[in-house]
């Protein structure tokens with residue numbers, strides 16, 4: 001794979017205005033708010049609720065026997081709406097998060113200059129770390145609402161009420177509970193997320209004129225989502241436990257290491273795989289839709305911007321002398 005031959009200079013690529021990054025150009029931030037976020041959240045949230053319930057339940061007297069039993073129990077005891085508890089939080093946060101993620105990734109890759117596997121990972125990791133500013137409080141509210149009892153006994157009336165109560169009682173530190181574990185989860189996983197997408201779209205030969213482009217983007221996006229969740233899943237279990245801690249009684253954990261130690265002692269290493277099946281069932285469709293939509297929309301947007309009013313696309317400059325460019329999979 002000729003990383004030295006940037007796909008920025010490929011004929012199909014260079015007919016567009018200078019696009020500093022392979023997928024998400026520097027200005028993609030304000031464009032990538034066009035995320036398919038709402039559809040993805042509506043499809044994925046039930047799986048996320050099941051994941052959180054399985055991650056946090058105590059195995060001393062487990063309420064759920066597994067993924068399917070958890071789905072059935074929630075629907076039976078809380079109706080389908082039980083699967084959508086805490087929905088407001090990701091709905092409010094996701095557009096900002098996706099705009100931040102794709103904007104930071106594109107700008108960082110541009111700043112790093114060379115498109116290489118390491119830089120793809122680093123640009124994704126930077127995006128993953130920065131979006132934690134929104135992701136952590138968003139997931140704190142989501143997790144607590146997904147776990148709280150229903151009815152008048154419920155602690156929080158909604159996501160904003162949850163964050164407001166926590167802020168009043170514990171200040172900014174409370175609203176950012178779980179920030180360290182969120183950073184530990186998101187930074188490497190977003191690096192894997194974008195690197196995997198880059199490698200897979202090249203391997204699949206994704207090109208603008210490819211009639212199988214969208215199925216290939218969906219496959220690459222969904223697979224990248226699964227690989228990214230697998231890469232740091234045990235940290236996600238710890239994060240959920242820390243963000244749920246104290247919801248029903250006195251806090252149990254003194255931090256990440258104490259949570260790992262207590263969880264392992266009580267339930268063995270399998271505790272760090274709780275809810276994994278539901279997570280992977282969610283990860284594929286949500287990320288397939290996210291990556292495919294953002295890539296196609298931005299490619300179209302770039303094509304539109306490149307086309308001067310009424311003129312044909314500028315002719316691609318002759319390929320630079322030297323070895324033939326590797327067939328780029330860039331769009």
Ligand SMILES: NC(=[NH2+])NCCC[C@H](N)C(=O)O
Nearest residue numbers: 186189190193225228229283
């Ligand atoms: N924790 C991660 N795996 N992050 C990367 C994927 C994030 C993506 N927005 C999702 O919700 O699936």
